[in-house]
Amino acid sequence: MKYNFDEPVDRSKNRSAKYDERVKNFGTDDVIPLWIADMDFKTAQPIIDACKKKAEEGIWGYTSRPDSYFKAYADWQLRRNGWALDTNLCSWCLGVVPALAAIIKLFTKKEEKVLIQPPVYPEFFEITENTGRELVQNNFLEHDGVWEVDFEDFEKQVKDPAVKLFILCNPHNPLGRVWSQDELSKMLTLCFENDVQVVSDEIHSDLIFHGKKHIPAAIVVPEAADKVITCISVTKTFNLAGLQASTTVFPNLEMKKKFDGYWGGMDIHRNNAFSSVAMEAALNEGEEWLEQLLAYISGNLDYICDYFEKKIPLIKANMPSRIAFSVTSGTDSRTILDMNGAEKLLGKGDMLFHPQGAPKPIRVQGAFVSDKEVSDVVEFIKEQNETASYNEEIVQKVDSMQASSGGTTVSISDADAQDDGRDAYFDEAAQIIVDKEKASIGMLQRYLKVGFNRAARIMDQLEEAGIVGPEEGTKPRKVLMTSEELQAVKEDL
Numbered sequence: 001m002k003y004n005f006d007e008p009v010d011r012s013k014n015r016s017a018k019y020d021e022r023v024k025n026f027g028t029d030d031v032i033p034l035w036i037a038d039m040d041f042k043t044a045q046p047i048i049d050a051c052k053k054k055a056e057e058g059i060w061g062y063t064s065r066p067d068s069y070f071k072a073y074a075d076w077q078l079r080r081n082g083w084a085l086d087t088n089l090c091s092w093c094l095g096v097v098p099a100l101a102a103i104i105k106l107f108t109k110k111e112e113k114v115l116i117q118p119p120v121y122p123e124f125f126e127i128t129e130n131t132g133r134e135l136v137q138n139n140f141l142e143h144d145g146v147w148e149v150d151f152e153d154f155e156k157q158v159k160d161p162a163v164k165l166f167i168l169c170n171p172h173n174p175l176g177r178v179w180s181q182d183e184l185s186k187m188l189t190l191c192f193e194n195d196v197q198v199v200s201d202e203i204h205s206d207l208i209f210h211g212k213k214h215i216p217a218a219i220v221v222p223e224a225a226d227k228v229i230t231c232i233s234v235t236k237t238f239n240l241a242g243l244q245a246s247t248t249v250f251p252n253l254e255m256k257k258k259f260d261g262y263w264g265g266m267d268i269h270r271n272n273a274f275s276s277v278a279m280e281a282a283l284n285e286g287e288e289w290l291e292q293l294l295a296y297i298s299g300n301l302d303y304i305c306d307y308f309e310k311k312i313p314l315i316k317a318n319m320p321s322r323i324a325f326s327v328t329s330g331t332d333s334r335t336i337l338d339m340n341g342a343e344k345l346l347g348k349g350d351m352l353f354h355p356q357g358a359p360k361p362i363r364v365q366g367a368f369v370s371d372k373e374v375s376d377v378v379e380f381i382k383e384q385n386e387t388a389s390y391n392e393e394i395v396q397k398v399d400s401m402q403a404s405s406g407g408t409t410v411s412i413s414d415a416d417a418q419d420d421g422r423d424a425y426f427d428e429a430a431q432i433i434v435d436k437e438k439a440s441i442g443m444l445q446r447y448l449k450v451g452f453n454r455a456a457r458i459m460d461q462l463e464e465a466g467i468v469g470p471e472e473g474t475k476p477r478k479v480l481m482t483s484e485e486l487q488a489v490k491e492d493l
Contacts, residue, residue, distance in 0.1 A: 001045060003289055005296045009040050025451035035451065039239045043282075044289030047238060050281035051274050060273035065092060069276060072283035073232070073247050081205070083216040085230075091248045091259050092271065095241075096203045096231040099248045101127040102262050103199050103229060104165060107255070108133055112164040115157050115196070117149070121173045126442035129476060136163060140175065147175045149183060151190075158194040166191050168200045170217055171208060178212040184220040192227055199229040203246070206237040206290065209298040218249065226251045237290060238282040243275035323353045324361075329460045330471055337361060423458045425450065427490070430467050434486045439468040439477040465489075 012019045018036035022029045042048070054060070070087040077083040093099040104114055104127060113134045116124045128135045138154045140147040157163055168187065171178045179187075191198050200217035208214050218228045233246035250256040263269055271279070308315045324342035327333050333342035341361060342352050349368030354361035423429075425448050432447050433439045439462070444455040459477070462468045467486065469478035481489070 001288070003044075003292050005041055005293065007042070009042060011040060021449070021451075024449065025454065037236065038241050041239060041293065043239045044286040046285035046289075047240070047278050047281045050277045054274055054277050063271050063273045063276050065271055065276060069271075069280060070247065072280045076234070076283045077216065077232070081214055081216050081219075083219050085218070085249050089250045089253065089256055091250065091256050092269070093246045093248055093263065094244045094268065095235070096201055096233055096246045097123050097127060099231050099246055099259075100124075100167065100199065100201065101131065102259060103248075104128060104133060105131045106258055106262055107197055108164050111162065113160065113162045115163050115166040117169065117172075119174065120169055121201075124167055124169075126440070126445070129440050130442045132476060134162070136160070147172075147177055149187065151186060154187065155190055158190050158196045163194075163196055165197045165199065168198055168217055170200045170202050171204055171214060173201075173204055178208055178214060181215060181220065184215055184217060188217065188220050188224055188228070192221075192223060197229070198224075198227065199231065202230055202232050203236050205232065206234065207294070207297075209294060209301060218251075229255070234279060234282050234286075238278075238286055240275070240278055240282065243272065243278050245271055245275040245279050323351060325349075325351050329456045422461050423454070425458060426461055426465075429458045430462060430465070430486060433462065433468060433479055434481055434483050437479050439479050 016038075018033040018038065019029075022031055022033055025035065067087070069092075070090040073090065074085050074087050077085050093102070100123075108114065108131075110132055113136050114128045115136050115138060116128070117138045117140060119140070125135065136157055138150060138157050141150045142148075158166065166187075170184070188198055190196075198217060202214070202216060205214040205216070216230060218224050218230050228251060230249040231246060232249065235241045235243065235245060248259065250259065260269070324333060324337050324345075326345035326347035327342045330340045330343045333340050337352060337354055339354075339361070345352065345363075348370075349366040351364050351366055352361040353364050429444055429448060432444070436443065439459070441455045441459055444450065444458055448455065448458075450458075459468065463470060463477070467479070467481050469480055471477065
């Protein structure tokens with residue numbers, strides 16, 4: 001059938017996280033939410049039909065997982081990627097990120113290190129931090145808009161005896177790199193030679209454009225089948241993330257058994273009633289939809305690149321040069337620059353500029369105009385012109401904001417702040433960290449249900465208050481107060 005990807009779908013009223021959580025994460029709902037990786041397209045009709053049929057049964061009890069489930073994954077991989085995976089080595093999990101977190105915990109020790117390649121999916125930082133492992137980074141090199149592996153540094157990192165696991169993002173998120181046979185072979189061979197376990201996150205392997213070809217890590221070199229753990233899913237492919245299901249393919253039964261035992265100990269070992277039928281329908285009957293989707297998105301990419309080149313040449317599809325003014329945390333600095341530094345700036349025009357190809361950023365002092373100076377200039381102009389004219393649309397928006405806030409214009413940060421300037425979740429965050437005797441940004445995200453940047457700002461405020469210690473690389477921060485000491489501080493406030 002022919003799918004209409006131009007059909008607008010209003011997700012603001014269907015319990016969509018990226019729409020419903022805009023105010024919590026950004027302080028306003030007047031933003032286009034691009035912070036969660038799901039699509040605003042309806043999924044393939046065979047998947048919808050399978051879920052409707054399941055819904056009409058009217059009984060959604062505990063769900064079994066037939067042999068046909070993993071066989072559908074195996075058929076898909078063989079058909080699209082030439083990978084003949086062994087279904088006996090497949091394990092189910094809620095998602096790729098939970099699977100990666102469990103793999104780090106199960107197959108590394110506290111004193112060992114995990115290698116990643118920034119700029120990379122932020123959860124790789126969080127799941128490593130939350131397991132108490134030390135994180136080491138092999139940063140990509142950028143040449144003429146193309147990101148490449150720094151193999152000299154990569155070899156140095158994997159030769160460290162403490163580095164025991166490498167998380168490969170294949171294809172890479174967010175750079176969009178589809179790795180070549182040579183690149184993959186070199187990375188994996190270096191890992192194998194140095195006894196480093198490779199786990200390959202391949203959740204985006206179906207979303208590849210412009211004639212590129214995905215190569216599963218498990219088939220790159222002959223020995224890979226016996227050494228690589230692969231995390232796959234079609235939830236991103238078919239916009240099914242809310243149904244939560246992924247497959248982890250292990251190189252041997254011993255590792256699979258250990259992984260299954262971990263989740264079984266928490267009684268997490270079954271698909272929900274709808275994910276089981278949805279995944280099979282996607283793998284067995286969704287290919288027609290996917291091929292049309294890829295063509296559609298590929299056209300969108302081409303349009304954007306062409307439009308920027310012709311109409312706004314200063315904007316590039318790839319943004320190798322970066323600039324950052326003063327930010328509140330090292331986390332925010334890494335988000336903008338891929339490195340720390342902006343959190344130490346003085347503010348008021350002080351900035352870091354990281355131009356394309358430069359090994360490190362340049363510190364620049366730009367012109368700074370304060371709010372008071374802006375106000376003074378506006379008042380001066382008004383005095384010279386008795387008839388000042390205003391944009392009515394802006395006036396109405398300001399009036400509306402003032403009305404909703406009792407007469408005070410509210411910024412995004414103000415909306416989240418208490419009278420003392422701290423985040424509204426500050427007290428709750430402090431109590432959580434003290435009670436758990438552990439402090440990490442990822443933990444605050446999970447317990448408070450807030451975005452990464454907001455959680456990072458709260459952590460910085462906790463440090464200023466003396467509740468947690470300073471950053472120590474990728475290690476969890478030290479908790480400096482007991483519950484009794486925290487209560488005493490609250491009483492003094």
